[in-house]
Amino acid sequence: MLCGDGMKLPKAQQGNRPLYVQVRDLIVAEIQSGAWAPGAVLPSEFELARTYGVSQGTIRKATDALAADQILVRRQGRGTFVHAHTAAEVLFRFFQFREPDGQRVIPASRTLRTTRGSATRIEQDRLALAKGARVIRHSRLRTWRSRPFIFETIVLPEALFPGLAANGDLPNTLYDMFQTHYGVTVARAVERVDTQTASERQARLLDLPAGQPLLRIDRQTIAIDGRIIEWRLSLCHLDGLYYAVEVG
Amino acid sequence: MLCGDGMKLPKAQQGNRPLYVQVRDLIVAEIQSGAWAPGAVLPSEFELARTYGVSQGTIRKATDALAADQILVRRQGRGTFVHAHTAAEVLFRFFQFREPDGQRVIPASRTLRTTRGSATRIEQDRLALAKGARVIRHSRLRTWRSRPFIFETIVLPEALFPGLAANGDLPNTLYDMFQTHYGVTVARAVERVDTQTASERQARLLDLPAGQPLLRIDRQTIAIDGRIIEWRLSLCHLDGLYYAVEVG
């Protein structure tokens, strides 16, 4: 069920890495390879312990770390599962706009355009791609209470998501689809936030006068294996809403 | 050395809370009470185990959680210490402005004014204070490369920091002083980020034309016991810099 050859980790640590870290990486590898699909239940802790030749406590420590990283989910009495992202969960984690009273904003989305091409200099930089790599570009308007408030440009490495732009459109939430269709699980995102004034085109799209201040969020999205899988530029006309951030 | 009465936790969990959580809370209480000061070394794991009447593994699990929350620091071969914030660490954790190339911004600071008064409605709201509670208000300009770029207003509950405004000024970094002088350890901050245009006064202070877009960060700072200890409003003229955020 595992790597083929029934491996036993020696008690002497390989390369001085703790056993539970090695087990953690083996479990991640199983998930990456697709052997354990999103939503699937893992073997029990004692079974994993036997398979990897370690104790149940060591398995526990490895799965603890993976549960903390949202890669596994534990359900007492049932088992340990590979975390399957849903559209709602992804929105909850990665879409952090709020009403003045703290209520979450649940946006709608309208695609403007989806194209393919060679990565520009800045796209190569933000996505850590080689010269000449192909990318998929997608732009859309996010609306709330029927009013547009975010103009968003998304750039994806085509190598990671072959055939994605085929039908010319993308779903409202991408991250759950990345996992279910391409086996790419989003871990976190790093953002650069600043302000700018709306250009003529941006103002027209967002239905406001040119020169209005916009919140600009430049996001790099990172998978559980550390690869950058998305570059997303969001221009936001907040108009009473705010962007919620936790620090420390 | 501990709570006075040599306590023994029963094996039957009190109120169904796991032993290690109870131990965690007892350790936090020791720190809050000042019995274990910032920078102090804790008794060894085995000594703690004997004191609390639990096993070393349970102590480990409690201190693991506290180390993850930055409340304790473990140093192999030396001991476990109460995390003592330094000005540099605090800046690293809570001041997240960067140069375009990703280099950290290390600001200077100039006090504008420090006053005391009764909390306004909005101050009561943001600091979770009762009507009529007293607050300390402090405003300052943050500069970088000798140019002002943040106009900051800080409001503190006077009850938490008695005598703080006595000499009429505050240090550049507050959070380390909160801990060393008042035993208040900062845990995290929640922020509401949006944009606004510079008023006449703000523009004058930040040395730019009125109407320029500013990044507005409304921060509530929270201590390890969950109390809100600070409300801080930062108006930022980024001008090429960006605010770094991690999501998920």
Add this chain to the structure above:
DNA sequence: CAGTGGTCTAGACCACGTG
């Protein structure tokens, strides 16, 4: 060298979900 945290094991019992 002694003492500390870091890792790992083996075994026990409990709480929960399912059949």
Add this chain to the structure above:
DNA sequence: ACGTGGTCTAGACCACTGC
């Protein structure tokens, strides 16, 4: 009733620090 994860224990050995 059974199997799962959740907690807790006791003991072992290792790695690091400081004397």
